[in-house]
Amino acid sequence: MLLKTFKGGVHPYEGKELSKDRPIEVYMPKGELVFPMAQHIGAPAKPLVKVGDEVLVGQKIGEAVGFISANVICSVSGKVKKIEPRKNNKGAMVESVIVENDGNYSTIEGFGQDRDASKLSKEEIRSIIKEAGIVGLGGAGFPTHVKLTPKDDEKIEYILVNAAECEPYLTSDYRLMLEEPEKIIGGLKIILSLFPNAKGIIGVEDNKPDAIKILSELAQKEEKISVQSLISKYPQGGERSLIKVLTDREVNSSMLPADAGCVVDNVDTVISIYMAVAKSTPLIRKIITVTGDAVAKPQNYNVRLGTIYAELLEASGGFSVEPQKIVCGGPMMGDALADVNIPVVKNSSALTAFKVDAVSSNPETPCIKCSRCVGVCPSILVPQLMMEAVKTNNKDRFVQLNGMECIECGACAFICPAKIPLTQGFKFLKQAVMADRRKKAAEQQAKGGAK
Numbered sequence: 001m002l003l004k005t006f007k008g009g010v011h012p013y014e015g016k017e018l019s020k021d022r023p024i025e026v027y028m029p030k031g032e033l034v035f036p037m038a039q040h041i042g043a044p045a046k047p048l049v050k051v052g053d054e055v056l057v058g059q060k061i062g063e064a065v066g067f068i069s070a071n072v073i074c075s076v077s078g079k080v081k082k083i084e085p086r087k088n089n090k091g092a093m094v095e096s097v098i099v100e101n102d103g104n105y106s107t108i109e110g111f112g113q114d115r116d117a118s119k120l121s122k123e124e125i126r127s128i129i130k131e132a133g134i135v136g137l138g139g140a141g142f143p144t145h146v147k148l149t150p151k152d153d154e155k156i157e158y159i160l161v162n163a164a165e166c167e168p169y170l171t172s173d174y175r176l177m178l179e180e181p182e183k184i185i186g187g188l189k190i191i192l193s194l195f196p197n198a199k200g201i202i203g204v205e206d207n208k209p210d211a212i213k214i215l216s217e218l219a220q221k222e223e224k225i226s227v228q229s230l231i232s233k234y235p236q237g238g239e240r241s242l243i244k245v246l247t248d249r250e251v252n253s254s255m256l257p258a259d260a261g262c263v264v265d266n267v268d269t270v271i272s273i274y275m276a277v278a279k280s281t282p283l284i285r286k287i288i289t290v291t292g293d294a295v296a297k298p299q300n301y302n303v304r305l306g307t308i309y310a311e312l313l314e315a316s317g318g319f320s321v322e323p324q325k326i327v328c329g330g331p332m333m334g335d336a337l338a339d340v341n342i343p344v345v346k347n348s349s350a351l352t353a354f355k356v357d358a359v360s361s362n363p364e365t366p367c368i369k370c371s372r373c374v375g376v377c378p379s380i381l382v383p384q385l386m387m388e389a390v391k392t393n394n395k396d397r398f399v400q401l402n403g404m405e406c407i408e409c410g411a412c413a414f415i416c417p418a419k420i421p422l423t424q425g426f427k428f429l430k431q432a433v434m435a436d437r438r439k440k441a442a443e444q445q446a447k448g449g450a451k
Contacts, residue, residue, distance in 0.1 A: 003206060003229055003230065003231045004228060004229075004230055004231065004245045004246070005230060005231035005233055005236065005245060006233075006236070006241045006244050006245050006378055007378065007380065008375065008376045008377050008378040008379075008380070008411065009233040009234055009235065009236065009241075009376060009378055009411060010233070010234050010376050010411045010414050010415055011232075011233060011234065012168050012234055012331070012332065012414055013168060014168050014169070014207070014232075015168045015169040015291070015292075015293075015331075016168070016169060016170070016171050016174070016207070018169065018291045018292070018293070018295075018298040019169070019171045019289050019290075019291045019298040019299060019300055020171040020174055020175075022171070022175070022298060022299045022300050023175065023179065023300070024172075024175050024176070024179055024287060024300045024301065024302050025299055025300065025301055025302070026301075026302045027301045027302065027303045027304075027307070027311070027312060027315055028105075028304070029076065029101055029303070029304050029306070029307040029308075029311060030101075030311055031101070031308060031311065032081060032098055032099065032100050032101065032308075033075065033076055033078075033098070033099045033101055033304065033305075033306030033307060033308075033343065034086050034096050034097075034098050034306050034308065034342075034343035035061060035062065035072050035074065035075075035096055035097045035098075035099065035305065035306045035343070036072075036086065036088055036094040036095070036096045036343065036345055037062045037072060037094065037095045037096065037097070038088075038094045038095075039070070039072065039135070039141060039305075039345040039346040039347060040069065040070040040135040040141040040142070040143055040346060040347070041068065041135075041140065041141050041142045041143070042066065042067075042068030042069045042070070042142075042143060043064075043065040043066045043068065043069040044062075044065065044069070044094070044095065045062030045063055045064055045065060045069060045070065045071060045072045046062065046063050046065050047061065047062055047083055047095070047097055048060060048061055048062060048063050049061050049080045049083075049097060050080065050083070051080050051081070051082060051083060052079065052080060053079070053080045054077075054078070054079055054080075055074045055076075055077060055078060055079070055080060055099060056074065056077045056106050056107055056108045057074060057075060057076060057077050057105050057106065057107040057108065057111060057284065058073060058074070058107050058108040058111040058281070058282055058284065059073065059074045059108050060072070060073055060074075060131070060133075060282075061073070061074045061080075061097050061099075062097065064130070064143070067146060068143060068146060069143060070130075070133050070134070070135050070141075070143045070346075071130070071131060071132070071133035071282075072097070072133055073132065073133045073282040073283060073284050073305075074097075074099060074284070074306075075284035075285065075304035075305045075306055075307075076099060076101040076102075076105060076304060076306070077101075077102055077104050077105055077106040077107070078099050078100045078101045078102040078103075079099070079100050079102070080097060080098070080099055080100075081098045081099060081100045082097075082098040083095070083096070083097050083098070084096065084098070086098070086342075086343070087341075087342055088342060088343075088345065089328035089329075089335050089337065089342050089345070089348070090335055091338070096343075099306065110280055111280060111281065112279060112280055112281055113279075113280045114278065114279065114280075115277065115278055115279070115280055116278075117189075117190050117193070117277045117278050118193075120277070122153070122193070122194050125190060125193070125194060125277055126145050126148055126149055126194070127145075128276055128277050129144055129145045129148065129273060129276055129277065130143075130145035131276075131282065132272070132276035132281075132282035132283050133282055133283045133346075134269065134272050134273060134276060134282075134283050135269075135283075135346050135347065136265065136266060136269055136347070137266050137268040137269045137272065137286070137346060137347065138162055138237070138266030138268070138269065138347075138349075139329065139333065139347050139349055140239075140347065141346055141347035144265070144269060144272075144273065147258075147263060147265070148191065148194060148263065150256075150258040150263075151258070153194060153195050153196065154195075154196060154197055155197075155258075155261055156195040156197065156198045156258065156261055156262070156263055157197055157198055157199070157247075157261040157262070158198060158199060158200075158201060158246070158247050158261060158262045158263070159188060159191050159192055159195065159198050159199070159200040159201070159262075159263050159265070160200075160201050160203060160242055160243065160246055160247070160262055160263070160264045160265070161184065161188055161200065161201070161202040161203065161264075161265060161266075161267060161270055162203060162237050162239070162242055162264055162265065162266045162267065163177060163184075163202050163203055163204040163205075163208075163211070163215075163267045164203055164204065164205045164230055164236040164237035164242065165205065165208075165237060165267075166205060166232070166233070166234045166235055166236040166237040166238075167234070167237070167329070167330035167331075167332055167333060167334075167349070167350075168234070168330050168331055168332060169289065169291050169292065169330050169331065169350065169352050170289050170291075170329075170330050170349055170350050171289050171291070171300060172268070172287040172288060172289045172300050172349065172350070173266070173267045173268060173287075174208055174211060175287070175300045176267055176268060176271060176287060177204070177208065177211035177214065177215060177267060178210065178211055178214065180271055181211075181214045181215055181218055182218065183270075183271045183274045183275070184202070184215065184267060184270050184271055184274075185215075185218045185219065185222065185225065186274040186278060187269075187270035187271055187272070187273040187274030187275075187277075188200045188202070188225060188270055189222070189225070190273055190274060190277050190278070191263070191265065191270070191273060192224055192225075195263070198224070198263075199224045199225070199226070200222075200224055200225040200226070201225075201226055201227075201228050201246050202215055202219065202225070202226070202227045202228070203228050203230050203236075203242055203245065203246050204227060204228070204229060204230060205229075205230045205231070205232040205233075205236055206229045206230060206231060206232055207232040212227060212229055215227045228246055230245060234332060234409070234411065235332070235378060235407070235409040235411065238378060238407055238409055239251070239257060239264050240252075240378070240379070240407060241378050242264060243257060243260060243262050243264065247260070247261075247262060249261070249262065252405055253404050253405050268286075268287060283305070283346065284304060284305055285302055285303060285304055285305060286302075286303055286305055286344055286345075286346065286348055287300060287301070287302055287303075288300070288301045288303050288312060288344060288348060288349065288350060288351065289301075289349070289350040289351075289352075290312050290313060290315075290316045290350070290351045291350060291351075291352055291353075292323070292327075292351075292352040292353040292354050293320075293353075293354060293355050294319050294320060294321050294322070294323035294324075294353040294354055294355045295313070295316055295317070295318075295319065295320065295352075295353050296316060296317030296318055296319065296320040297316045297317040298316065299315070299316050301315070303344055304344075305343075305344055305345060305346065306343050306344065306345075307343065307344045308340075308341055308342070308343055308344075309328075309340040309341070309342055309343070309344060309351050310339075310340045310341050312344070312351060313340055313351060313353075319353060321355055323353040323354055323355060324354060324355060324356050324357040324360070324361075325353070325354045325356075325357035325358075325359075325360075326340065326351070326352070326353045326354075327350075327351075327352045327353075327354070328342070328348065328350075328351060329348075329349050329350055329352070330349070330350055330352060331352060331354070331358070332409065332410045332411075332414065333408070333409065333410060334349075334350070334352060359419070359421075362419045363419065364418060364419050364420055364421065365418045365419065366418060367384055367387070367418050367420060368417065368418060369384065370417060371384065372415045372416065372417065373411075373412035373415060373416055373422060375415075376411045376412060376414075376415045377411060377412055378407065378409060378411065379402075379405045379406060379407055381401065381402055381403070381405060381406060382401060383412040383422050383426075385401055386398060386401050386403045386406070386422075386425075386426060387420060387422055387425055387426075389401060389403065389429065390425035390426065390428065390429045391425075393429070393432075395429065395432060395433050395436065398429050398433065399433060403426060403429065403430065403433075404430060404433060406423075406426045406430065408423055408426060408427055408430075409423075410423045
């Protein structure tokens with residue numbers, strides 16, 4: 001099989017050996033569960049419950065507001081204890097429903113019942129996915145029912161399953177490929193039923209040969225599904241990188257994958273689609289990797305959404321040594337945490353703890369103009385010039401340098417010998433540019449309404 005890859009990229013230490021051989025373990029929460037109403041891109045959901053209400057597994061407790069939004073489903077049965085702001089992994093306070101778990105896990109009527117997806121219309125499938133609260137589980141959190149509702153179904157030619165899992169240390173998708181491959185194929189077939197001209201491609205990095213073998217054997221029985229082996233390189237799993245590698249088509253920041261005839265979904269998202277449509281099971285769980293050289297017993301968990309990370313850490317034996325850095329996610333794109341008393345949400349992926357903070361232990365020094373950052377940028381940008389624009393807050397220059405095309409993968413910061421926080425700077429200026437654009441659009445709209 002011919003291996004494929006993209007221009008640029010880096011090869012950070014993988015760290016996957018810590019947890020890749022740890023089968024997924026079901027963890028049942030002990031304490032209260034916290035359900036933020038914002039676990040997705042778009043408008044936060046609106047709470048449908050009040051303090052004192054009894055709730056069930058599978059019950060919708062947060063309702064999508066507007067087109068770009070997603071429902072929030074309760075993962076346990078019990079009583080609504082509070083509705084108040086709680087901290088998320090980015091340090092923001094988000095309105096949340098707090099549920100006291102009664103330990104009975106009583107479900108709504110019809111929960112888990114088999115359903116024949118082949119007898120459902122496209123509208124019914126999309127409605128089920130929306131009601132199930134499914135979003136992109138690879139980290140982006142974009143509402144899946146929106147992604148699966150393009151302007152023209154017939155123009156979609158590729159359904160790409162992102163099975164690269166290029167982020168170091170993470171092994172949850174890998175374990176799903178080994179343990180639940182039939183659900184991946186089943187979910188992909190459901191998605192393909194929405195698009196008459198599409199074929200499915202599952203892209204897997206070549207550091208997962210056993211997963212490639214299992215999925216390839218299953219795909220042989222399916223006329224419209226194939227498996228493509230990819231060279232292991234970060235960020236192979238980036239949406240734009242994957243589209244370029246698997247279809248030779250390009251997508252920029254002003255486009256959606258659908259504009260290039262593609263739909264891209266993460267492995268766990270595809271499985272969640274299968275569970276919702278074929279098994280009447282909404283999104284109530286996430287597969288989480290607890291790992292890092294400071295964790296006593298790294299492990300992959302099937303955990304109920306809303307569970308506090310501190311419980312998972314305790315189940316993994318706690319810290320073997322006091323970590324210098326704790327990250328929600330992996331070391332390349334994760335968010336540093338001050339503490340672990342935050343809930344597992346839909347776009348959670350891992351809890352990674354390190355003995356040494358590679359950032360603080362290597363202080364920043366002046367740029368030496370080596371251009372290594374240019375060589376590894378998957379978007380073919382010039383990070384050293386972009387950073388000059390960041391330091392002078394020159395938004396126009398940043399835009400001229402195509403800075404808005406940065407996918408914030410962190411490859412440039414990783415390779416930089418001066419340890420300049422390039423990605424952090426780009427995130428800041430991109431947000432400032434987008435804020436200016438929103439302000440300008442609002443002013444123009446206001447002027448138009450005043451006429």
